[in-house]
Amino acid sequence: MTDPMLRIRNLRARVADKEILRGIDLEVGAGEVHAIMGPNGSGKSTLAQVLAGRETYAVTEGEVLYQGQDLLALSPEERAVAGVFMAFQYPVEIPGVGNLYFLRTALNAVRKRRGEEELDAMDFLAFAREKMKLVAMDESFTGRSVNEGFSGGEKKRNEIFQMAVLDPRLAILDETDSGLDIDALRIVANGVNSLRSPDRAMIVITHYQRLLEYVVPDRVHVMDNGRIARSGDRRLALELEEKGYALVQEPPAARSGGETRR
Amino acid sequence: MTPFDRSLREGFSLLRRHGGADPMPALREAAFARFAELGLPTTESEDWKYTSLAALAEMDFVPAEAKADIAEELLQGLWTPPVDGSIQVVFVDGHHRPELSSPAWSSGGSFIGSLRAALAHNRDLVARELARHADFRRDALTALNTAFIEDGAFIHLPAGAAPQSPIHLLFLSTASRGATLSHPRNLIVAGRGSQATVVETYAGPPEATYFTNAVTEVVLDEGARLDHYKLQQESERAFHIALLQVSHGRDSRFNSHSLALGATLARNDVRALFAAEGSECTLNGLYMADGKQHLDNRTLIDHKSPRCTSRELYKGVLDGHSRGVFSGRVLVREDAQKTDARQINKNLLLSEGAVVDTKPQLEIFADDVKCAHGAAVGELDEDALFYLRSRGLGREAARSLLTYAFASEMVDLIPLAPLRTRVRELVTSRLPDRESLREAA
Numbered sequence: 001m002t003d004p005m006l007r008i009r010n011l012r013a014r015v016a017d018k019e020i021l022r023g024i025d026l027e028v029g030a031g032e033v034h035a036i037m038g039p040n041g042s043g044k045s046t047l048a049q050v051l052a053g054r055e056t057y058a059v060t061e062g063e064v065l066y067q068g069q070d071l072l073a074l075s076p077e078e079r080a081v082a083g084v085f086m087a088f089q090y091p092v093e094i095p096g097v098g099n100l101y102f103l104r105t106a107l108n109a110v111r112k113r114r115g116e117e118e119l120d121a122m123d124f125l126a127f128a129r130e131k132m133k134l135v136a137m138d139e140s141f142t143g144r145s146v147n148e149g150f151s152g153g154e155k156k157r158n159e160i161f162q163m164a165v166l167d168p169r170l171a172i173l174d175e176t177d178s179g180l181d182i183d184a185l186r187i188v189a190n191g192v193n194s195l196r197s198p199d200r201a202m203i204v205i206t207h208y209q210r211l212l213e214y215v216v217p218d219r220v221h222v223m224d225n226g227r228i229a230r231s232g233d234r235r236l237a238l239e240l241e242e243k244g245y246a247l248v249q250e251p252p253a254a255r256s257g258g259e260t261r262r
Numbered sequence: 263m264t265p266f267d268r269s270l271r272e273g274f275s276l277l278r279r280h281g282g283a284d285p286m287p288a289l290r291e292a293a294f295a296r297f298a299e300l301g302l303p304t305t306e307s308e309d310w311k312y313t314s315l316a317a318l319a320e321m322d323f324v325p326a327e328a329k330a331d332i333a334e335e336l337l338q339g340l341w342t343p344p345v346d347g348s349i350q351v352v353f354v355d356g357h358h359r360p361e362l363s364s365p366a367w368s369s370g371g372s373f374i375g376s377l378r379a380a381l382a383h384n385r386d387l388v389a390r391e392l393a394r395h396a397d398f399r400r401d402a403l404t405a406l407n408t409a410f411i412e413d414g415a416f417i418h419l420p421a422g423a424a425p426q427s428p429i430h431l432l433f434l435s436t437a438s439r440g441a442t443l444s445h446p447r448n449l450i451v452a453g454r455g456s457q458a459t460v461v462e463t464y465a466g467p468p469e470a471t472y473f474t475n476a477v478t479e480v481v482l483d484e485g486a487r488l489d490h491y492k493l494q495q496e497s498e499r500a501f502h503i504a505l506l507q508v509s510h511g512r513d514s515r516f517n518s519h520s521l522a523l524g525a526t527l528a529r530n531d532v533r534a535l536f537a538a539e540g541s542e543c544t545l546n547g548l549y550m551a552d553g554k555q556h557l558d559n560r561t562l563i564d565h566k567s568p569r570c571t572s573r574e575l576y577k578g579v580l581d582g583h584s585r586g587v588f589s590g591r592v593l594v595r596e597d598a599q600k601t602d603a604r605q606i607n608k609n610l611l612l613s614e615g616a617v618v619d620t621k622p623q624l625e626i627f628a629d630d631v632k633c634a635h636g637a638a639v640g641e642l643d644e645d646a647l648f649y650l651r652s653r654g655l656g657r658e659a660a661r662s663l664l665t666y667a668f669a670s671e672m673v674d675l676i677p678l679a680p681l682r683t684r685v686r687e688l689v690t691s692r693l694p695d696r697e698s699l700r701e702a703a
């Protein structure tokens with residue numbers, strides 16, 4: 001049997017003395033799209049950041065295997081060149097660093113690792129233009145600093161653009177649909193769909209069933225209080241929409257105990 | 263008596279002895295006497311609170327050879343004329359070297375060449391301004407420079423003159439016979455409505471120990487405009503102290519870009535005096551230090567007259583165990599109504615061991631003015647670092663790129679393209695992952 005693209009076992013992570021991920025188990029196979037939902041503060045972004053290698057969070061237990069290799073042993077840049085990509089919930093503005101220059105440097109780091117030739121500025125521009133069409137991004141963004149002065153929706157599109165350029169194996173999209181208008185949502189969803197492929201896995205974090213109408217997930221997981229409280233197929237998202245997160249939440253008394261698990 | 267004092271005394275008596283044709287013995291004597299009274303400043307003095315010259319006091323300097331050899335590589339690496347026909351005046355250990363310089367440039371009453379030559383031929387013009395602006399009574403190092411004036415650059419632009427090419431003043435030290443000491447003294451007199459770009463570069467061979475104590479006086483007549491660049495690239499063991507003193511005539515403009523990269527200890531003073539109405543000055547500075555470097559930047563903008571505008575932006579990048587100092591004073595005197603002054607200092611600390619002292623001072627005695635100032639000290643933004651790394655940039659590359667982004671604002675402010683390119687190279691050469699930054703901008 002081949003390894004799944006991603007296998008997370010009993011992952012626990014904390015910041016200072018606050019435990020945020022309290023035992024996550026998750027398997028995502030190549031070609032699959034999994035959605036993660038869950039109330040604010042349940043730990044979705046923390047999971048995404050831990051997978052991308054954010055050092056703010058200390059992993060205290062568990063393991064993460066990516067294509068069979070120990071993901072947690074890698075630095076963020078090693079993960080990126082190995083094909084992990086996380087679209088940020090809050091993309092960072094970096095004044096003074098050109099959007100395209102940055103992306104070319106990133107792409108060349110990835111290509112070098114794959115044994116491919118680096119792209120020069122001209123070739124890269126042609127390549128990037130192709131990908132920009134995918135998310136209907138305006139050419140004027142090429143001349144600007146990374147995310148600087150971008151509107152909320154433009155930042156999200158820029159994330160998908162970066163994903164399209166970097167061509168990852170495992171993509172984690174953290175609320176890429178939040179803050180998008182209806183048209184932009186469709187554009188981003190189309191972008192995501194066009195990147196769906198048998199050798200790529202995606203984890204889509206979202207609060208809205210709406211995105212999942214466009215990007216139909218193979219599995220839906222609901223996080224609550226640092227754990228995956230329920231998993232199901234796409235109908236789970238619909239059920240949540242109807243009943244709210246009360247569907248998955250532990251009764252308040254049980255929450256403080258921390259050890260109970262259904 | 264410190265070893266430094268002793269070498270000064272010896273040096274001074276040597277000057278006195280061979281100074282038969284010395285055109286300004288009285289000035290020399292007065293300045294030396296003043297230095298003797300003031301002594302080398304200590305950290306007790308408010309002006310030198312953050313910068314100790316104790317290491318300098320222990321140095322024993324030898325007089326420089328008049329014709330020390332200079333390595334061709336050093337010259338080459340320092341300057342490639344950015345524009346055809348650029349005018350270059352070269353000094354080695356304080357001595358003018360005509361064979362390395364462009365021919366003395368004098369056309370239509372302009373003069374660009376050595377101060378010594380100008381003193382011989384046009385004494386009155388020099389004497390009218392020399393030491394009238396940089397006050398040696400107030401400042402020990404200026405007194406020292408004045409006492410030891412031997413040579414430097416003299417630029418005189420008559421009314422309306424506007425040399426097309428930048429004027430490059432290159433000051434090299436060789437330390438060929440041991441630690442040497444030089445006192446370059448420059449005078450720039452810009453007549454009514456004249457315009458020029460002047461670049462001062464200070465450099466020496468790697469690891470050489472020497473002391474450069476420079477003074478530049480700039481006198482701007484009505485409507486004159488000067489763009490001034492200073493590239494301080496001294497050896498990592500050198501001491502560098504310099505004063506740039508600017509006197510603004512009516513409606514004149516002065517832009518200063520100071521780039522401080524070298525020296526174990528450097529102190530760069532820039533003082534602009536608005537002596538008449540309607541002038542503008544912009545003081546930009548970038549200092550980048552690592553190891554145990556100490557880079558001190560001090561500025562004074564004296565709004566003595568109404569309707570003048572000043573803009574100041576200094577940025578510091580401090581790594582290793584280096585220390586940066588910014589102390590900028592904007593003085594708005596009682597008569598200086600309609601002053602518009604803005605001063606900003608920003609610092610980036612790249613290591614635990616790096617320190618910066620920033621002291622912006624705004625003193626306002628007029629009531630109808632627009633003034634603002636601010637200072638900031640920060641580290642690289644962790645979120646931005648992670649963002650870059652999460653896309654595949656290595657840690658060093660990400661740090662370098664963010665550092666470059668911080669510093670590049672100062673580079674982008676340089677209007678002269680070839681010079682901007684040159685400064686960009688100098689800045690990136692200071693970053694750990696310079697390779698990946700070659701095309702950053």
Ligand SMILES: Nc1ncnc2c1ncn2[C@@H]1O[C@H](COP(=O)(O)OP(=O)(O)OP(=O)(O)O)[C@@H](O)[C@H]1O
Binds near residue numbers: 018039041042044045
């Ligand atoms: N660096 C941090 N320091 C302190 N607390 C943190 C940190 N990062 C996350 N947390 C806390 O951990 C919990 C989970 O945060 P996280 O951002 O993962 O939630 P989320 O599920 O993504 O929420 P949202 O839906 O609002 O995006 C929250 O209570 C949050 O305040």
Ligand SMILES: [Mg+2]
Binds near residue numbers: 044045089175
């Ligand atoms: Mg979140």
